[in-house]
Amino acid sequence: MTPKIAFILLIFALPIAVHAQVDYTIPKKHRVIQEKSPQSSSVLINAKVSDISFTTLQGNTHTLSVLLQQGPVVFVFLSTECPVAQRYTMRLKRMNAEFAEKHVTIVGVYSNENDSVDDVKAYMTRAEFPFPIVKDTDGGLARCLGATMTPQAHLIDTSGILRYRGSIDDNRYETRIKHRYLKDALVAILDRKLVPVKETAAFGCTIHLPELPIEKQITYSEHIVPILQKNCLTCHHQDGIAPFTLANYNDVKAHAAKIVEQTEARLMPPWRLEQGYGKFKNELRLMDTEIEMIANWVNANTPAGTKLNDLPAAQSSETSIPREPDIIEIPIEFKALSAEGKHASLTITIKTDFGKDVFVRGFNFQSKNTKTTRRVTTYLKTQRNVTPDGNQFNAQTNPNHAVDVRLGTWAPGFTPALLPEGVGYLLPKGSQIKLNVLYKGSDRQEHENLQLSLYFSNTPETARLHKATLTISDNANRQGAVSSYEFKNDVYVFAVHPPTYVDKQGLRVVAKTPTGEHIKMLWVKESHIEWLNEWLDIFHYSEPISLPAGSRLEFDMQKDSENQNNLDLSDEKNNKANKVSCHFFYVLASEYEPD
Numbered sequence: 181m182t183p184k185i186a187f188i189l190l191i192f193a194l195p196i197a198v199h200a201q202v203d204y205t206i207p208k209k210h211r212v213i214q215e216k217s218p219q220s221s222s223v224l225i226n227a228k229v230s231d232i233s234f235t236t237l238q239g240n241t242h243t244l245s246v247l248l249q250q251g252p253v254v255f256v257f258l259s260t261e262c263p264v265a266q267r268y269t270m271r272l273k274r275m276n277a278e279f280a281e282k283h284v285t286i287v288g289v290y291s292n293e294n295d296s297v298d299d300v301k302a303y304m305t306r307a308e309f310p311f312p313i314v315k316d317t318d319g320g321l322a323r324c325l326g327a328t329m330t331p332q333a334h335l336i337d338t339s340g341i342l343r344y345r346g347s348i349d350d351n352r353y354e355t356r357i358k359h360r361y362l363k364d365a366l367v368a369i370l371d372r373k374l375v376p377v378k379e380t381a382a383f384g385c386t387i388h389l390p391e392l393p394i395e396k397q398i399t400y401s402e403h404i405v406p407i408l409q410k411n412c413l414t415c416h417h418q419d420g421i422a423p424f425t426l427a428n429y430n431d432v433k434a435h436a437a438k439i440v441e442q443t444e445a446r447l448m449p450p451w452r453l454e455q456g457y458g459k460f461k462n463e464l465r466l467m468d469t470e471i472e473m474i475a476n477w478v479n480a481n482t483p484a485g486t487k488l489n490d491l492p493a494a495q496s497s498e499t500s501i502p503r504e505p506d507i508i509e510i511p512i513e514f515k516a517l518s519a520e521g522k523h524a525s526l527t528i529t530i531k532t533d534f535g536k537d538v539f540v541r542g543f544n545f546q547s548k549n550t551k552t553t554r555r556v557t558t559y560l561k562t563q564r565n566v567t568p569d570g571n572q573f574n575a576q577t578n579p580n581h582a583v584d585v586r587l588g589t590w591a592p593g594f595t596p597a598l599l600p601e602g603v604g605y606l607l608p609k610g611s612q613i614k615l616n617v618l619y620k621g622s623d624r625q626e627h628e629n630l631q632l633s634l635y636f637s638n639t640p641e642t643a644r645l646h647k648a649t650l651t652i653s654d655n656a657n658r659q660g661a662v663s664s665y666e667f668k669n670d671v672y673v674f675a676v677h678p679p680t681y682v683d684k685q686g687l688r689v690v691a692k693t694p695t696g697e698h699i700k701m702l703w704v705k706e707s708h709i710e711w712l713n714e715w716l717d718i719f720h721y722s723e724p725i726s727l728p729a730g731s732r733l734e735f736d737m738q739k740d741s742e743n744q745n746n747l748d749l750s751d752e753k754n755n756k757a758n759k760v761s762c763h764f765f766y767v768l769a770s771e772y773e774p775d
Contacts, residue, residue, distance in 0.1 A: 181264065183450070184521075187577065188586070193763055194397060200525045200755045201526055205326040205716055213304055213329075213383065213384065213386060214329060214381050214382070214384065214406055214592040215329060215381040215383075215466050215707065216385035217381075218311060220272075220459075222454075223324075223325055223326045223334075223342055223345075223446050224342070224459060224463070224465075224525075224568045225342055225344075225345060225378045225379055225459060225722075226341055226342065226343070226344070226378075226459055226723065227341070227342055227463075227615060228339075228340050228341055228342075229244070229324075229325065229336050229340055229341070229342050230406055231243060231244050231245045231340075231383040232244040232321065232324055232358065233319060234287075234314050234316075235314070235620075236287075236312040236313055236314050237297070237300060237301055237313045237314065237315055237384050238313070240312065240772060241342075242287075242312065242509060244336070244340070245762075247285050248336065248337075248338050248340060249287065249338075250283045251283030251284050251285065251338060252283075252284050252285070252335060252336060252337050252338060252343075252366065252369050252370070253283070253284075253285045253286075253287065253335075253336045254284065254287065254333055254334065254335050254336075254362065255287050255289050255321065255325060255333070255336075256268075256272060256287070256288055256289065256331060256333050256334075256348070256535075257289050257290075257291060257327045257329070257330050257331065257332045257387065257603075258285060258288050258289065258300045258330050258331055258334070258335075259291055259292045259295055259296055259330040259385055259387075259521070259608075259717075260290065260294075260295050260302075260303045260383055261292070261295065262330045262331075262449040263332065264330070264352050264383065264385060264627055265330040265331045265384055265385065265754055266382035267352050267353075267354075267647050268331045268352075269307045269309075271348065271349075271354065272286065272288070272309075272311075272348075272745045273307075273308075273309065273310060273608045275362070275363060276311045277317050279366055279485070280310075280311075281545065282368075282370055283314070283344060283624065284366060285554050286312075286710075287311065287312045287313075287314060287417060288311060288312070288313045288314065289313075289316050289321050289322070289327070290302075290313070290316060290365070290389055290390060291316035291319050291321060291322035291327060291387050292314050292388050292389075293319075293388050293390040294388060295315070296637040297317070297611065298647075300313065300315045308671065311707070312571075315615075317390075318390060318730055318760070319389035319390055322387055322389055322390065322617075323469070325772065326469075327387055328382065328386065328387055329382035329383065329385065329386060330383050330385050330386075331347070331348055331382070331383050331384055332345070332346065333346065333348050333362045335347070335362065335365050335366065335369065335375075335508040336482050337369050342388060343365060343369055343375050343378065343379075343740065344361065344362065344365035344375055344377075344378055345375075345379050345380075346361060346363065346378070346379050346380030346381060346382050347361060347362075347364070347380045347381070347382045348362045349361055349363075350362075350380075351418070352383070352384075353670070359377070361380050364376055364377065365377070365378075366442060374723065374774060375607060382700050391592065397539075398473055398476055398477045398480065398483070399477070399483045399484065399485025399486070400429050400432065400433075400477070400482065400483065400484050401484060401485030401486065401487075402479065402485050402486050403473055404432065404473070404477055406473065407470050407473070407474065408432065409466070410424050411425060411449045411466060412426050412448075412449060412645050413427070414464070414594065414595060415609070421550070421554065421555075421591045421592045422628060425499065426439075426617035426722070431675075432482075433482045434453060436482050437478065437480070439474060440474060440475050440478050443466055443471045443474055443475075444471060444475065448466070449464035449465070449466065451463065451464045451465045451532040452704050452705060452716055453465075453702070453703065453704060453705075453719065454686075454703035454704070454705050456700060456703070457688060457689075457701060458676070458700065458701055458703075458719075458721055458725075459704035459721065459722040459723075460719045460720060460721055460722060461597045461719075461720045461721070461722055462595055462597055466648075476576070477701075491766040493613070504542075506669060511629065511630070511632075522620075523554065523618055523619065523620055524618075524619060524767060525617075525618045525619070526615060526617050526619075527614065527615065527616055527617075528614070528615040528617060529614050529615075530560070530612060530613040530614070530615070530632070530715050532610070532611055532613060533610075534607075534609065535562075535609065536606050536609050537635055538540050538601075538604075538606075538607050539604025539606060539607070539636060539637040539644070540560065540587065540601060540604050540605045540607050540635065540636060541598050541601070541603065541605075541631060541635040541636065541637050541641040542587065542596050542597065542598035542634075542635045542636050543558050543588070543590070543596060543598075543632065543635065544590065544596040544632075544633045544635075545590045545630050545632055545633070546630070546631040546633070547592055547628065547629075547630055547631075548627075548628060548629040548630075549627065549629070550592035551629045552593075552619050552620055552628060553617065553619050553628055553630065554591060554619055554620055554762050555589055555590060555591040555617075555618045555619075556589070556590045556591075556616070556617050556618070556620045556630070557586070557589045557590075557615070557616040558587040558588060558589070558590065558614075558615055558632075558695075559585060559586060559587065559613070559614040559615075559616075560584070560585040560605055560607050560611060560612075560614075561584055561585075561611060561612040561614045562680050570730075584614060585647075585681065586677065586718065587603055587605065587716050587718070588718040589717045589718075594710070596635075596721040598720075599637075599675075599720070600774075601637055601639055601673060602637060602639040602640065602641075602642055602643060602772060603637065603642065603643050603645060603674065603767055603772060604636070604637040604642050604643075604644070604645060605644075605645050606644050606645075612648055613632070615632075617630075630632075638639055642769070643767040643768065643771035643772035644767065644771070645674065645765050645766070645767055646765070646766055646767065647763050647764070647765055647766075648665045648733060648763070648765075648766060649665065649761055649762070649763050649764075650663065650664065650733045650734070650762045650763075650764070651663045651667045651759055651762075652735055652759070652760045652761075664732045664733060664734045665732065666731070666732045666733075667727055667729060667730070667731050667732075667733075667766070668728065668729060669698060669729050669768050669769065669770065670726070670727070670728050670729050670768070670769035670770070671726075671727050671731075671766040671767065671768060671769055672724035672725065672726055672727075672766060672767050672769055672774065673691075673701070673721065673725040673764050673765070673766045674720060674721060674724050674766065674767070675718050675719060675720045675721065675764070675765040676689075676701065676702050676718070676719055676721075676762060676763065676764050676765070677717070677718045677719075677760065677762070677763040677764075677765075678702060678704045678719075678762050679716070679760045679761055680702075680716055686703065686705045686764070687703070687704045687706055687735070687760065688700075688702065688704075688735065688736035689701045689702040689703075689733060689734070689735055689736060689762055690733075690734060690736045691725070691727055691732065691734075692729050692731065692732050692734060693728055693730070693731045694728060694729075694730040694731065695728075697767050698735075699725065699727070699731075700735065701725070703736075704716065704760065707768045712744060717767075722775070724774055726769070728747065733762075733764060
């Protein structure tokens with residue numbers, strides 16, 4: 181082996197220890213290091229990126245939010261030592277020339293500890309880069325965006341949402357390129373279309389970030405506040421369902437040890453869906469790096485930071501509730517009385533008089549007594565449904581066929597997940613709305629005034645949401661008997677309602693297309709904490725999942741430590757029947773076209 185080859189291999193191999201949380205492989209196609217999974221440990225696709233400020237080697241200071249006012253922004257992570265990254269110099273220059281007139285900003289970022297400022301400046305001069313170049317001295321940009329490789333692209337649209345992450349194209353040799361992932365994503369964003377490929381596994385060289393002193397790296401005002409605002413304040417505010425608030429520094433410091441305990445045990449935030457099986461709206465999921473950051477901050481005696489006095493007041497989730505002119509508000513009053521500290525429930529039926537069939541996109545509540553009302557589950561009690569063969573029947577002539585269509589569960593602090601305009605649950609004329617209200621008892625009669633808001637679709641030809649049910653049941657030998665669900669038409673899947681109780685091995689669902697593709701739809705992980713089951717509700721996908729006709733929903737029965745081949749469906753605590761069901765909500769593709 182020549183010294184030159186040995187040196188290149190060393191470049192590839194050394195940084196692996198620094199990114200122990202990311203798995204790598206060396207596939208035959210690229211013959212260089214490649215991520216096994218394209219998923220970032222810091223930022224998820226379709227998640228909002230924190231505002232970023234940086235200074236370029238050209239001497240200009242930029243803020244992401246200001247750049248996004250002009251157009252999309254692409255951060256491309258590069259390295260002076262990585263031979264794969266060097267091969268993309270001309271490609272990036274041509275891409276910049278093509279998209280600069282369309283107001284796209286490309287930013288080259290050098291985060292590797294081995295790349296000195298002088299090295300980057302020298303390479304920048306030789307390469308004659310026409311776009312901004314940043315030396316990410318402390319690794320802050322790479323950590324913020326979850327960068328792991330060079331070259332690696334991160335495309336952010338004008339709303340600040342990460343729309344693509346991964347390799348620039350599919351081959352380091354330009355003559356062998358078949359897919360230009362970054363270019364295709366940019367074209368889609370500019371044309372206001374869905375990005376065709378949202379994530380790919382980057383290949384090249386791993387990023388070796390510098391290690392910073394914890395006390396200088398993590399403070400409450402700069403690092404902890406964004407985590408809490410995104411994941412905790414929906415419940416931990418003055419009128420929220422949580423037992424204490426996290427609205428300011430003193431609140432958080434007082435509960436710091438509890439926060440570390442609950443986050444490290446993954447009890448808080450109470451998000452039961454595993455990453456990699458579907459991407460959902462309103463996700464309350466802490467990344468490993470965020471959990472570690474909170475623990476390190478507490479271990480460093482909870483430093484406040486220099487920006488503590490400049491922080492805006494914490495906002496209740498009520499400020500993020502959509503306000504639209506098509507809302508119908510219905511006041512609901514009731515009296516609640518039960519033993520001190522115990523929960524009780526009641527059912528409220530609301531008669532509707534809209535005068536016509538309507539399509540409901542979602543719902544929300546406002547409560548006057550949030551310390552009493554714990555949660556409200558909402559159903560549309562429909563008077564007619566559609567049979568599996570597509571024929572309609574009317575519950576007035578077939579009363580046994582009236583059905584309850586579950587819209588979801590609300591609790592103080594929840595933010596509603598709405599279906600897009602043009603999609604809705606059918607609420608036929610004269611149907612009812614049923615509420616199951618869970619409230620906490622007191623030693624005196626409590627009064628509640630709930631305000632129910634319904635969000636309707638105003639599209640004349642609204643696509644009706646249908647339900648596909650997938651069930652596992654036991655046979656006499658207690659072997660998992662699995663049923664699948666086949667779609668007869670092209671469909672878009674919008675949401676999923678997993679079973680309320682998930683047993684020891686957890687539960688996974690995949691969609692298998694006629695071409696052999698496996699699309700990961702859902703993974704509910706096991707939990708030993710019974711109250712976490714209350715948080716399994718209807719989950720809306722970040723973007724509708726397109727499935728062609730002939731696709732089948734199936735339980736993913738994998739033999740591994742997390743999901744055994746045979747599911748134990750017994751539920752001794754709750755005496756549940758020997759059946760577990762998942763419900764997927766979809767529309768026919770012929771009736772709906774995504775934006």
